Every structure is written in structure tokens, then in C-alpha cells.
Amino acid sequence: MIDVKKLEKAYGSHCVLKGVDEHIEKGEKVVIIGPSGSGKSTFLRCLNLLEQPTGGTITFEGVDITDPKNDINKMRQKMGMVFQQFNLFPHLTVKENIKLAPVKLGLMSQEEAAQRAHELLARVGLPDKANAYPKQLSGGQQQRIAIARALAMNPDVMLFDEPTSALDPEMVGEVLNLMKELADEGMTMVVVTHEMGFARSVATRVLFMDGGVIAEQNDPETFFTNPQHPRLKEFLSQVL
Secondary structure (H helix, E strand, O other): OEEEEEEEEEEOOEEEEEEEEEEEOOOOEEEEEOOOOOOHHHHHHHOOOOOOOOEEEEEEOOEEOOOOOOOHHHHHOOEEEEOOOOOOOOOOOHHHHHHHHHHHOOOOOHHHHHHHHHHHHHHOOOOOOOOOOHHHOOHHHHHHHHHHHHHOOOOOEEEEEOOOOOOOHHHHHHHHHHHHHHHHOOOEEEEEOOOHHHHHHHOOEEEEEEOOEEEEEEOHHHHHHOOOOHHHHHHHHHHO
């Protein structure tokens, strides 16, 4: 599914990713945790080239997306992305937000996209919000709409970059529950988060990033109950 080899990212002389190797299989739910500045969001954003790597390769479904000859926009259609800030278009209704990409890219007619939008709104538990505008919704509702918008493209993988960090605490659960449902349905997911409970209950693998490398990874049970790396032990002692 996704194969990362010797991935590097530097901003000037500051090296954020230092030769990361990782392989993500179809159907996996990979959760990435680590301290601020560890490179976890940069790693995630490199997977669909929102950040341009300075070295290494990323292969998605057999295609080297770091090769400029390959059409990254075509590959991005198969990679849903959900951000910390919901990034909904404020001047469009909820339904129009969801319809926009499939119609613009010629993948669906207006009618097909409208039908898909209604299906997805029911799917994320907001069937009555089609004609609302983002500002009329709570943060949790906006993030669920952002997830619906990403799903409208029928992606093969969903990338989540700290999807609950901007939410009020009481709204975190509704977004995590939706993500858990997607995981249960078999969606391949890569999630950067501070939500340790989610990592523990949903992940098939948890990665700990520190200083631009994957310092440790394991299944959730082993990861949380028997950490090996001193930095991970210290990190978990502060967040659990």
C-alpha cells in the first residue's frame, strides 16, 4: 500500500525527518504519537506530498509519488486527508463542500455527488445539516463534515493530522467514535494524534517518533505495557 524508504525532510539546515523507513499495509490502522516537533505531522504530510521530501522515496499502490513524472493529483484522489483545522469552505453549504471535489474532478455528475453527499451525511450522523453553513456547526460537527468530504472521493487510505486537537474536550468523542467506525469497516488509516485511548483501542500498530526518526513501534498492547526505548518510557510516563 504505502512504502517509505529513507525519507528525509529539511527546512534549510534544520532536519525534521532523518531517513525514515516504513511500510503500511492495506487495512492497517497506524497511529503515530510523539512529542511536539518530533516530525510526526511532517511525516504524515509527506505521504501525499503536502510536504515535499528532500530525500528518499514514497511508493503508493506501486507508484513512486516522489517521481515528478507521476501525477500526484491523481494519486491524491485515493488519499483522503483530514486536518486539525477543518478547512471547510465557509461560503459553501455542507452539501456543496462534500460535492465540490468529485464534481470538479469529473468523477461524478452533480446528481451523483448530491446523492453521495446525502449518504455520507447520514453516515457521519448529520443527515439534517446538508444546507447548513460551516459557521452554524460546532467544531465536532465541522470535523465530521470534513471526514465526510474526504470520504466522498472513495479513498483507499485516510490520513488524519491531529483531527481532535482543535476541538473542545466534549466534542472529541464524537469524532473519535466516527474514526473508530471507519477503522472497524476496514479503512486503511494513518493517524497522528495525542489521544492515547484511541491509539490503544483502534490501532493495529503504534509508532513513536522522536527527533525525526521512528524510535519504536509495536502492537498497542506491547507498546503501552512494555515500552523499550528510554525516550518512549519517559513520554508515556508523562501522558498516561
